[in-house]
Each structure stands twice: as structure tokens, then as C-alpha cells.
Amino acid sequence: VIGNETRCPPEFLALAHWLADASGAILRRYFRAGVEVMEKPDASPVTVADREAEAAIRAAILSAYPGHGIVGEEHGTERADAEFVWVIDPIDGTKSFVTGRPLFGTLIALAQGGAPVLGVIDHPALDERWVGAVGWPTLMNGRETRVRACAGVGGAALLASSPHMFEPDATAQFERLRRRARITLYGSDCYAYALVASGYADVVAEAHMAVYDYLAAVPVIEGAGGVITDWRGRRLSLDSGDRVLAAGDAGVHAEALRLLAGYKRSR
Amino acid sequence: VIGNETRCPPEFLALAHWLADASGAILRRYFRAGVEVMEKPDASPVTVADREAEAAIRAAILSAYPGHGIVGEEHGTERADAEFVWVIDPIDGTKSFVTGRPLFGTLIALAQGGAPVLGVIDHPALDERWVGAVGWPTLMNGRETRVRACAGVGGAALLASSPHMFEPDATAQFERLRRRARITLYGSDCYAYALVASGYADVVAEAHMAVYDYLAAVPVIEGAGGVITDWRGRRLSLDSGDRVLAAGDAGVHAEALRLLAGYKRSR
Numbered sequence: 001v002i003g004n005e006t007r008c009p010p011e012f013l014a015l016a017h018w019l020a021d022a023s024g025a026i027l028r029r030y031f032r033a034g035v036e037v038m039e040k041p042d043a044s045p046v047t048v049a050d051r052e053a054e055a056a057i058r059a060a061i062l063s064a065y066p067g068h069g070i071v072g073e074e075h076g077t078e079r080a081d082a083e084f085v086w087v088i089d090p091i092d093g094t095k096s097f098v099t100g101r102p103l104f105g106t107l108i109a110l111a112q113g114g115a116p117v118l119g120v121i122d123h124p125a126l127d128e129r130w131v132g133a134v135g136w137p138t139l140m141n142g143r144e145t146r147v148r149a150c151a152g153v154g155g156a157a158l159l160a161s162s163p164h165m166f167e168p169d170a171t172a173q174f175e176r177l178r179r180r181a182r183i184t185l186y187g188s189d190c191y192a193y194a195l196v197a198s199g200y201a202d203v204v205a206e207a208h209m210a211v212y213d214y215l216a217a218v219p220v221i222e223g224a225g226g227v228i229t230d231w232r233g234r235r236l237s238l239d240s241g242d243r244v245l246a247a248g249d250a251g252v253h254a255e256a257l258r259l260l261a262g263y264k265r266s267r
Numbered sequence: 268v269i270g271n272e273t274r275c276p277p278e279f280l281a282l283a284h285w286l287a288d289a290s291g292a293i294l295r296r297y298f299r300a301g302v303e304v305m306e307k308p309d310a311s312p313v314t315v316a317d318r319e320a321e322a323a324i325r326a327a328i329l330s331a332y333p334g335h336g337i338v339g340e341e342h343g344t345e346r347a348d349a350e351f352v353w354v355i356d357p358i359d360g361t362k363s364f365v366t367g368r369p370l371f372g373t374l375i376a377l378a379q380g381g382a383p384v385l386g387v388i389d390h391p392a393l394d395e396r397w398v399g400a401v402g403w404p405t406l407m408n409g410r411e412t413r414v415r416a417c418a419g420v421g422g423a424a425l426l427a428s429s430p431h432m433f434e435p436d437a438t439a440q441f442e443r444l445r446r447r448a449r450i451t452l453y454g455s456d457c458y459a460y461a462l463v464a465s466g467y468a469d470v471v472a473e474a475h476m477a478v479y480d481y482l483a484a485v486p487v488i489e490g491a492g493g494v495i496t497d498w499r500g501r502r503l504s505l506d507s508g509d510r511v512l513a514a515g516d517a518g519v520h521a522e523a524l525r526l527l528a529g530y531k532r533s534r
Contacts, residue, residue, distance in 0.1 A: 032467060045450060095452050099424045100467025102393065103370070126369065157366045162453060163430055183312060185362050186429060187454025200299060200367025 007135025008110075008117050008219075015064050016108050016120045016131065022060060023053040023090055023106045024124030027097070031125050037098045045094045050074050053090035053106065061086050071238075073212045085111045085238060089212040093161075093189030102126050105190040109215035114238040119216035121194045130194045132219035138197055147226040147248030148199030153255050156202035156247075157183045159192035170207040170243065173231070177205055177259045193217035196248050197224035203256055204246040205231075214244045221246050227253040231260045274402025275377075275384050275486075282331050283375050283387045283398065289327060290320040290357055290373045291391030294364070298392050304365045312361045317341050320357035320373065328353050338505075340479045352378045352505060356479040360428075360456030369393050372457040376482035381505040386483035388461045397461045399486035405464055414493040414515030415466030420522050423469035423514075424450045426459035437474040437510065440498070440527045444472055447526060460484035463515050464491035470523055471513040472498075481511045488513050494520040498527045 030049035037045045054074045061070055069082035073089045086108065091097050093104035102125035110118040118133040130145070132138040138145055150156050158181035160166075166174045178184050181203065188195065190213070195201040197220050206214075214228075218236050221228040228246040230236060236244065245260065247253035297316035304312045321341045328337055336349035340356045353375065358364050360371035369392035377385040385400040397412070399405040405412055417423050425448035427433075433441045445451050448470065455462065457480075462468040464487050473481075485503050488495040495513040497503060503511065512527065514520035 032465075095424075095450050099426065099450070099452055100462045100465065101370070101452070101455065101458070103368070157362075159366065162451075164451075183362050183366070184429075184431075185366055185368070185454055187452055188368065191368070195367045198299075198367065 008133035012110055012118055013131065013133055013136070015060070016110070016118055019057045019060055019088075019108050020106055020120050020122040020129060022056045024122060026053045026056060027091065027104075027106065027124045031097065031102075032100050035098070045098055046074065047091075047094065047098060049097065050091045050094060054088060057088050057090065057108070071212060073210065083112060087111060087212050087215045087238070092213060093191070096187070096189060101187075103187070103189060103191045105194075107190055107212060107216040109212075109218070111215065111238045116215050116218040116236065119219035121190050121216055121220055123191065123194075128194070130197055130220050132197070132221070132223035134219060134223075136223060138220050138223035140194070140198055145198045145224055147197060147221075147224050148202070150202045150247075150249040150252045153177065153180045153203070153252055153259065154182060156181050156252055157185065158203045158205065159185050159188050159195065159201050160204065160206055161189050161192070162186050166207050173260045174205055174207070176262070177203075177256055180259060190217065193221060193228075193246055196226060196246055197221050199248060202248055202252055204244070205256065205260070207243045209242050209244050211238055211240070214240075217244070217246060224248075229253070229257075231257070233257050275400035279377055279385055280398065280400055280403070282327070283377070283385055286324045286327055286355075286375050287373055287387050287389040287396060289323045291389060293320045293323060294358065294371075294373065294391045298364065298369075299367050302365070312365055313341065314358075314361065314365060316364065317358045317361060321355060324355050324357065324375070338479060340477065350379060354378060354479050354482045354505070356483075359480060360458070363454070363456060370454070370456060370458045372461075374457055374479060374483040376479075376485070378482065378505045383482050383485040383503065386486035388457050388483055388487055390458065390461075395461070397464055397487050399464070399488070399490035401486060401490075403490060405487050405490035407461070407465055412465045412491055414464060414488075414491050415469070417469045417514075417516040417519045420444065420447045420470070420519055420526065421449060423448050423519055424452065425470045425472065426452050426455050426462065426468050427471065427473055428456050428459070429453050433474045441472055441474070443529070444470075444523055444526045457484065460488060460495075460513055463493060463513055464488050466515060469515050469519055471511065472523065472527070474510045476509045476511050478505055478507070481507075484511070484513060491515075496520070496524075498524070500524050
């Protein structure tokens, strides 16, 4: 996948760890420290912590690989046509960050030719880090971690950031999945994908996602034995749409796809 | 409040800490350990961890104060007519517990003559404990903690366990509050009250709550300078209804009460 290799080169993994360390140090300094919450044009919250952490990550990438591209939530895109493009979200779950909830995370992904080859989901306030990469097993704090089997959506724990993320176009589809699931839980942000990768939960379904919201989850979920696609079953890439479905069990993923696709207006 | 004293006696506070320690040790042993999830008659999940933790708490209370009453989520009520009644929920947020999310908490309250005089919100997977009691400042991990000021609901961070907890009767009222709030975040369970007590968030509004879901939050919120009532502004007690509104800022609490009460069917 990477040139003639079948594994993501260790030097990229090392850099990804370094980026998460650098970002985490900044976020821990600002977490619960009363930072001002500003509003972006789309009304989503942002803080100086988001911006400072992303700047630190970008500087380190540029220093190590000046030719690589970067897509970031706060500071935009550069060299998007490079073979290797890093895709970063310094704080996924800014609402959690600004309300003192430790579930927010830093997302770092590397795409080669548009396809994700490395992903980090790092939770600095919890000291928990998931790392997935092509050809490597997914690690949680350095230890191999795996999805769990699940007999069907009827026995599954379903996670999503918020029911309001589906409004208005995807609500009916998500509701069909939610009403079948055994348990539904909101408010996990990127932690949801990590929980599925480690076999604590079974399904994540989300909509209106940007590339920096989902790309890092792909190697993490796949390296743990799970399945992650858009809502039509297509692989996720740098250019994917905005809907994501991840499951630990391939059968549950297939059933969830059918539930999402099979919605018919009934009232 | 307690006899001729104006402060909750320290021996009750000491017991409450001991109960949370004992419960937390059990919960940490079962958390992320693949415990079987059973379904209660109301379809809510329960595990052996819930039952074992509550049994340990009850045994310790009986040993210390055989004449006190106990109300627990899993093992029912005894001596409800005693002057002092302990109200306990070993795992508030069982859905979080069974999906590996560390936000679940143990709730321990003491009521005298029906009125809450002591409350503990303990999060064993996060090593975070809030303790409130009449006549004492609320402590978070042993340090005084306070609510924050907030200019209005329009600038407030609003927390609730799930939008589905309001169905069907309270949805319209909650929606009125949610649409006014600056940020809404689901999935915090009892952690929400702790976050308001420490000034990280501003409002919690919940419905269909049992006494063991809310009673511990009362001394925690009040001892931190906040306001907590039902949705009609009445003090919460052992016999309250099922709707809870907590706010760090008294003005925000009053505005939120008006929003909840002022709903008029408009379509």
C-alpha cells in the first residue's frame, strides 16, 4: 500500500505519536482552565486551544516532511495534491472540551493517494490513545485491541455524537437503525470509534461529518477487525461524502447498511 | 437542619466516602471486563456490577446505622419511614458503563425527614468525586468547587442524558430550552450535575428521573452555589416528581424555568 511495502512505515507512526503528544500537552493546559469559547461561521465552538494545538501539529509535520499536504479543521488546506496528506482535527468534540468532559479527542490521519493509511484517536484528558495503520494491528495505549462479535443490530450498542447531527435529511434513516438497536448512547464524539475498535460498543452511525472527523477512524477500526464505510457501503477516502457507518462485526455492519438504506416513508 | 446542628455531621460524610470507596472498588473490577448485560422489566440495562456494588453499600449502611432507611435502584426500599434514609444508585449511566465510557457514576444521598442533606457523585473510572452536604462547601476531590456565573440561557451550555428521556410528554418543553441554549450536549448522566457544580457547564434539564437519579445532586449543586428544583421551581425531596432542573446561575435557572413552563402548542 505504501510504495512496495505492505505496512505503513514506522517513521510515520512515530511522527503520529509525536504529534499527539505535542497536541495533548497543549490541550491539557487549556482543559477546564476557563478558555474563551468563540463561534465559527457555522456556529460551532472553537477555542485558542484548538488553534494552538493544530498550529503545533502542522509545524511538526512541515518540519519532518515539507512535501506532505495538510488538511486541518482550523487552519485549512495546503498541498492537497501531494501523495501524502495529513488530516487533523486538534479537538474533535469541542463541546465536550468546553464543558469539562474528558471525552474530547485529537484526530490525526495520513492519506496516501487519498486512501487512509494511518489514524490516531488520542484522548489526552483520559490518557488513552488508539493507533491504527495499514499492515499493523490497532493498538490501544500500546496493546493490541480488537472488536467484538455481535449477533445483530438488535443486540448492539449504537453510538452517535448527537441526534441533531442528522437533521433534517438523515433523521429518518438513523431512527430506523436506532429503534432496532439494543442501546443508543449520544455524546461520545470520536471516542465512539475507539470504543468500537476495542469491543466495548458495536456500531457508530454519523452524518454531516468532515474528512477530519472520520478519516483517522478508518485505520483504527479496520486494524482492529471492524468495518467502516459511508452509508452506501463505500470505502472512506479524502473525498468521501459526509456519512459514516462503523461496526465491529461485519454482519452487523451489513444489517445496519440495509436499515439505513431500506427506509421507506411510512407516515 | 440536622437536629440542633446547622451542618451535616462529619460521621455521615465519612460513611458516604467509605461507601463510595467500597462501591468504586467493585465497579473498577467489572468496568470493561465484558460483564453480561441483563435487561430489567423496564428494558433498562443492569449488570452484576450494579447489584454487587449496591449490596456492598447497603451492608455498610446497615452495619453503621441499623435504624436508617435505604432506597436503592437495584434492591428496593427498606425502612422508608426512618428519620434518615440513604438513597443510592450504584451505577448511574449503566449504558455508559456497559459501553466502556468512564462517565458513569455512583450516587449516594442521605435524606432527613425527606429532605436531602448529603450527596456524593463519584466517578470511579475517572477518579473524580464530588461531595456536597448541608453547611459545608461542595468539594471535588477534596477541594472546594463553585458554579460559574452565566448571563442567560442564550450563553449557556445545557446538558441532558438523552433527548429520548423526554418522550413523549416533556419533549416540547425541553426543545424550547434547547433551542435557546448556546450548546447542548447529551450523554453525561450524573456527570452533568458535577460539571455544573464545578462551573464547567451551566444547566441540566432532565425528565423521567427516579429519586436515586437526582437526590444526590441536590447538596452537590446547592453547596457549590447553584440552584436545583423540579420543573416548577419546587425543592426536590424524597417524594418529588420526576423532572429536574439544575443551574449554576440563579438567573439562568429562573429563565430556564420560564422557558420550560411557557411552552404553548404552536402547531
